[in-house]
Amino acid sequence: MEPNWQLARKRKTIEQRARILHKIRAFFIEQGFIEVETPHRIPVNAPEFNIDAIPSGSWFLQTSPELCMKRLLAAGYDNIFQICRCWRAEERGPHHLPEYTMLEWYRRDCDYQQLMVDCEELLAHLVGKQTLCWRGQDIDLTTPWPRLTVAQAFLQHSSTSLSQVPDANFFSELISTEIEPELAQNKPLFLIDYPTLQGSLARPKTNDPGCVERVELYIAGLELANGFSELTDPIEQRRRFEMEEKQRRQSGKTPCPLPEKYLDELETLSNAAGIAFGIDRLIMLLCDQPTIDEVVCFSPEQL
């Protein structure tokens, strides 16, 4: 039998992947961040209508390390980061794996503006030049990258105005079908300031309470990162979790118990911001690979 070539042929990308992970770690450690490791298997995830966790015994595999990491922040840790596996049921496509690698970082006494600067600096650190080419498209990385509010994006690119969007699912459908395809492909872009319903763990914007301070990073049309100024009001957080959970139950989805310890300890968290960055998609961009399958050793179908 000859060696498995479908595995062998990815070797160059896998080598590059290892170097990128090393550089990401160096970027954060040099800035004084602590690398943390929190459990992958947890009693409960943050309830979200559109994210389904994979059960593991009577617990779940994490859909994000956010709850544990924010408990560390609340306990007094300042700047922390983690590179870990996350699992989301039934997400599989050219840009989706049900098990994937996430980078999350959190800063105390900061808001989402700082996270955007972090993203710009992280890419500069990883790329080392002003342009990147992905699938024949040149991407200009000159900073600052444009910041576009969701309201502006709807005004420019959608047939529906933001105020007329009836519910969360219709919102996300307009984002995927009308907004995302129109976003500039030749420059990274931050989409910011989401309606409150679209940011379950994000803090309301100071001068616009109908919005939350949430940011999504897009590069070449790929959704790469999602972050926010953290909501630290336990009462409001409980109300939003209960709303998501109620919607889940009404649609017959698996119930998701509330993360009580998180809600208790949130009281001791003051100002903070955090962001989740999809590492596999970042590596697709940096290694000029067309699909997520090309940047991991094994796709689920190869197991």
Added chain:
Amino acid sequence: MYSCSDLKKGLKLMIDGDPHVIVQYDFTKPGKGQALYKCKLRNMITGSLFDRTYRSGESFEPAHLEEREMQYLYQDDNGYVFMDKKSYEQITLIEETLGDDKYFLVDNMDVEILMHGDRGIGISLPNFVNLRVIQTDPWVKGDTAAGNNKPATVETGYILQVPSFVEEGTLIQIDTRTGDYATRVKE
């Protein structure tokens, strides 16, 4: 019944009473948003193509089609000719009906023909087929990296990526579900 997570290229569904096959499939989902399953479907009776987007929670009726085991004979001006090995009856399938499956037909190969009444409306291929490489760049001496690849054309005109050690004339095994190289075949 199928659910959205069963959708993939090649899956056959009943829609409005007609069998359809998914010819292109894409999954998109904003991190916090709902999943969209974008399909290009071909009506297997009329041949018409159209796009449809499905959402989580939808379900689909599988298309149960009568299958007849036949042997692939040859290609002529009208299309691809198959023969029932018992009755010697022959049928011709046009190129549009076969889609990419046409690249994986080897003379005298046994396949299942999907029937609609007397008409063949598709085929069901074995998971692996062996095809001979008719064109590829020579193996550069000293290129020992197992992961290196290059394009190769096989006898049906299909082009795929193969390891650098595969040479012209080599018989290779191809996975018909993905269209990817699997291994060389010992002769």
